[in-house]
Amino acid sequence: MRSAWRFAAEATLGKLGRDLRTAGFDTLCQHQSRDVHFFDTIDGGRVILTRTRLLKLRLEARPLVFIRDNDPVQQMKQVVRELNLGWCDVNLFSRCLACNQNLYEVDREAVIGLVPAYVWQRQPTFHACGQCDRIYWAGSHHDRMVERLSAIFQDERRENQ
């Protein structure tokens, strides 16, 4: 199931934004935007992630999580905790980490020559981004991220009980 949660992350929260995209959440990142009025132009349904007290005060009426920690793992835990996100909200590796687009599955034959030969031989499935054409597959990075994210969600569930 695709989660309805959508986010907009402040420039200083690039790692958190990337983690949220990895988990499949639609996340706009301020550092990728050229718009100086970034937070004023995004739609009101997005949860704003900020560490700036002034922004928090100014946008008080908007859905917002005021991030307190420097550590990206703790930042992700705070978002999971405050919004009561569950593992069922997660749709791992469904979104392009570079441009936030949904990925679609591509035919294995179509990526011959576009990915390293040893990768092509080992991986059963490949996904691509419709915007930047990046190709994704379940590599060792994939396993580490699954472990990292599932640990974050498990910890929060335990602490909430």
Ligand SMILES: [Zn+2]
């Ligand atoms: Zn992309």
